[in-house]
Amino acid sequence: MSYTGSLLNFINSSTSAYHAVLTAQNYLLRNHFVNLNLSDDWQLNAEQKYFVxxxxxxxIAFIPHQNLRDGMRIAVSHTDFPCLKLKPKAQVLQDGYGKLNAEVYGGMILNTWLDRPLSLAGKVVLKSEDVFNPKVEFIDFKRPLLTVPNLAVHMDRTINTGKALNKQKEMLPLAFMHTDEMADRDCLLSLLSQQIHCEKEAVLSYDLTVYQAENPCYLGFNSEFISAPRLDNLTSVKACVEGIVADKRKTGLDVIVLFDNEEVGSRTKQGGASLLLANVLERIYQACGYSRAAFLADLAKSFMLSVDVAHALHPNYPEKNDITNKPILNHGVAIKTAASQSYAGDAEAVAVIKSICDRYKIDYQLYVNRSDIAGGSTIGSIASALLTMRTLDIGAPILAMHSARETMGKIDQRSLEFLVRAFFEGL
Known part of the structure; x- marks a missing residue:
């Protein structure tokens, strides 16, 4: 329960990608990690713990040990999740209702977001004297504010035969009632300014995530399952943070990376398809007195874990899984492979992780897509192509991936965290 209880707390506080980073940052600070600024010149000390x-x-959190030349161990995950995000000028007034104009972020299962209590979290950017450094406020309302109402079956008799939802028309959250006197008032900006105690005119822009506001819970006759939003991929974010905090290696460079924007392809300045990780690793080497040539050479003796959730065998759709590789809930971490390399890995990488699991008695399973189903992809295949280091994809098996609420096995978080910790043990 201690592993899953702390996971549920982590999920509740990580209501946007920004808040996932804030939650991780606070945990790292409590464990004596030093906060660096990406725009500063770094002066690093061996065995000190850092994050940026x-x-x-x-x-990105890292620990440069006495001898970096023993290779890098890197664990990557992502902070974002499929959701709705508010557009600029989001207020929509219609027939006495106030709605918010939103767009779909990532591959969310649309109908699972209907009729649920929803809230808002993210970033609000304000005017400042330095136009190139506007003031930033992080915001989380922590209460139900919105809902996307379904259409009654009486008005659509075909609703249970399969309905395609129009993202622009049918996914707009209901937010408030309005009157004619409110026609010229931007109620969203008023709400934001009240929450952060500023003038409405000071708000220049925002990046606001609509999130599912119901709490995670245990379910099952023996409480053997977890039902929660954002299991993809906060299970992995937490495992990575726990792994670097528990790090016991004495040589080499240990790193975790919590990327954003995986759900929309990773091709952003803070995503896995950028040069961010390569640049940070090279800066670490230089700040510790090593050459670029040493950095490039050490890539070949390094290892990356790409930590993202996996598809568990579905009890009502068993035919959707591969016929011999069928991970199920509460049976351990899934090792994910694909001939297409949509999941990163090779035979040696699989052998390494199996050996760690065997040594530490960590339960694991194998996941491969059915040959006629393309499946998804992860940061691993992208990041390993940029860094040319051996990489393997792993993750906790879940049901209903990309739903507003997903389901996992209660004991699988423990297996996942044990594996990431063992990865940083210094075997």
Missing amino acids: KVYDSTL
């Missing part, structure tokens, strides 16, 4: 935030939604 990147545009507020990505975080």
Whole structure:
């Protein structure tokens, strides 16, 4: 329960990519990590622990040991999740209702977001004297504010035969009632300014995530399951943070990366398809007195864990899984492979992680997509192509991936965290 209880707390506080980073940052600070600024020149000390935030939604934490030349161990995950995000000028007034204009972020299962209590979290950017450094406020209302109402079956008799939802028309959250006197008032900006105690005119822009506001819970006859929003991929974010905090290696360079924007392809300045990680690793080497040539050479003896959730065998759709590789809930971490390399890995990488699991008695399973189902992809294949280091994809098996609420096995978080900790043990 201690592993899953702390996971549920982590999920509740990580209501946007920004808040996932803030939650991780606070935990790292409590464990004596030093906060660096990406724009500063770094002076690093061996065995000191560091982290750097990147545009507020990505975080890299690392420990440079006495001899970096023993290779890098890197664990990567992502802070973002499929959701709705508010557009600029979001207020929509219609027939006495106030709605918010939103767009779909990532591959969310749309109908699972209907009729749920929803809230808002993210970043609000305010005017400042330095136009190139506006003031930033992070905001989380922590209470139900919105809902996306379904259409009654009486008005659509075909609703249970399969309905395609129009993202622009049918996914707009209901937010408030309005009157004619409110026609010229921007109620969203008023709400934001009240929350952060500023003038409405000071708000220049925002990046606001609509999140599912119901709390995570245990379920099952024996409380053997967890039902929660954002299991993809906060299970992995937490495992990475726990792993670097528990680090016991004496040589080499240990790193975790909590990337943003995986759900929309990673091709951003703070995403896994950027040069961010390569640049930070090279800066670490230089700050510790090593050459670029040493950095490039050490890539070949390094290892990356790409930590993201996996598809568990579905009890009502068993035919959707591979016929011999069928991970199920509460049976351990899934090792993910794909001939297409949509999941990163090779035979040696699989052998390494299996050996760690065997040594530490960590339960694991194998996941491969059915040959006629493309499946998804992860940061691993992208990041390993940029860094040319051996990489393997792993993750906790879950059901209903990309739903507003997903389901996992209660004991699988323990297995996942044990594996990431063992990865940084210094075997």
